[in-house]
Amino acid sequence: FLSTLFCRTRTSQIFNGSRCKHSYVHLRTRQHARAGINEGVQMKKKSVSVTMSWNGRVIQCILALVALTFVYWNGSQPLREVSVGSEAAFKIYYHEIIRKDSRCMISSRGKDGIGHQTEAKFSCIATAWFLNMTYVHFPFVDAQHLETKKEKTLKDLEAFLGLSNAYPSFDNKTMTIANREPLAWVNKCNKKSWFKDSFHMNCSNETLVYTADNCWDFFWCNIDVYSDEWRSKVKPSLQHAYYSSPKPYLDEFEAADVNVAVHVRSTDSAFQIPRDELGLYLLKLWELRPGPDNRTIHFHIHTDDASPERLMDKMNIYDKNFLASTSVYGASNISLLRVIHQFVSADVFVLSASSLSHFAAMLSDGIMLYPGRKIRRAIESLGWFGDIPNDVWSRRVKR
Numbered sequence: 001f002l003s004t005l006f007c008r009t010r011t012s013q014i015f016n017g018s019r020c021k022h023s024y025v026h027l028r029t030r031q032h033a034r035a036g037i038n039e040g041v042q043m044k045k046k047s048v049s050v051t052m053s054w055n056g057r058v059i060q061c062i063l064a065l066v067a068l069t070f071v072y073w074n075g076s077q078p079l080r081e082v083s084v085g086s087e088a089a090f091k092i093y094y095h096e097i098i099r100k101d102s103r104c105m106i107s108s109r110g111k112d113g114i115g116h117q118t119e120a121k122f123s124c125i126a127t128a129w130f131l132n133m134t135y136v137h138f139p140f141v142d143a144q145h146l147e148t149k150k151e152k153t154l155k156d157l158e159a160f161l162g163l164s165n166a167y168p169s170f171d172n173k174t175m176t177i178a179n180r181e182p183l184a185w186v187n188k189c190n191k192k193s194w195f196k197d198s199f200h201m202n203c204s205n206e207t208l209v210y211t212a213d214n215c216w217d218f219f220w221c222n223i224d225v226y227s228d229e230w231r232s233k234v235k236p237s238l239q240h241a242y243y244s245s246p247k248p249y250l251d252e253f254e255a256a257d258v259n260v261a262v263h264v265r266s267t268d269s270a271f272q273i274p275r276d277e278l279g280l281y282l283l284k285l286w287e288l289r290p291g292p293d294n295r296t297i298h299f300h301i302h303t304d305d306a307s308p309e310r311l312m313d314k315m316n317i318y319d320k321n322f323l324a325s326t327s328v329y330g331a332s333n334i335s336l337l338r339v340i341h342q343f344v345s346a347d348v349f350v351l352s353a354s355s356l357s358h359f360a361a362m363l364s365d366g367i368m369l370y371p372g373r374k375i376r377r378a379i380e381s382l383g384w385f386g387d388i389p390n391d392v393w394s395r396r397v398k399r
Helices: 002-009 030-046 054-073 114-130 150-161 216-222 227-242 275-287 308-314 320-324 336-345 355-363
Strands: 024-027 081-084 087-091 094-097 105-108 176-179 208-212 258-264 297-303 326-329 348-350 367-369
Touching: 105 114, 114 150, 114 216, 114 227, 114 355, 150 336, 227 355, 258 275, 258 336, 275 297, 275 308, 275 320, 275 348, 297 308, 297 336, 308 326, 320 326, 336 355, 348 355
Parallel strands: 105 208, 176 208, 258 297, 258 348, 297 326, 348 367
Antiparallel strands: 024 094, 081 087
């Protein structure tokens, strides 16, 4: 509000020959932001761009301070403190642009693995929703870790996820790419960010698409604030896109009443739980199974390990009943798209520290278990568990 008064009462020469396009203020709550929006709209109708006398500017400043004091005392709430791992807590300030019909467009485009790219796109879809922006979709055109049939795999993945069915795609005839900078890396929530540090205040051009590798600098730093909107709006939107294209029938799920998918990733070993610890985690999950109701449980374990047939030995799992209720898949005996759909469809999904796990879990209505080191903050806001709940098998699971 103060910014609006100052902007509309100064001469245009002060701002290098152009008037302020937008006026916004750091407000303590979203309710206050709405109050500021209404105030700004009324003031916009009355404002004129003329040189103000010194006395006029003093009067405007006094009025601004009075109005700002009123907004502060009208049900103000303390700033939300958010801790990030071992880093010092930081404060989130909500930036609300007065023009709620803003045409601000953002997108994600990269060349990392398909898990990384998909999680990145999901983060920008969610961020666009949270901040009243428009997500523009770039199809998959390149990716790492695909040794053969790259073009076909990416084309199939694009159709499989259905994002181009649900969100507007980039049009090089009417749109232009603008680099979205600075981009703080994941979990670096106290670093400079285009979203956090006011760089997006002029985002209104109807042709520019502000593009970066991901939107993790907003999504993972604020998902705990927007968790209700995630569950009620964004996740259903992603699921709608996902199920807009045909999915494989999982006949392997028919043999059991409860299906557990497990992702065991061998690469990025610094982020992964040691195999023996993962084995203990899975055995604990197995031991918590209910006996009286006679439900059958089957584990579907997926790994990129070079020797998937030796995986159970590496995890020190020798329980005959567990082994009899387990199938182990390597990259050579199941398709990537079928793996993704198993992750999404499983009653219980044990994630790895991997973007492939992350984006599949974002689409799932099952129970998400995340053992070991967490490489994303605030995963609990998505309903994911680190420790296994004692009532894990009695929880209602959507199939």
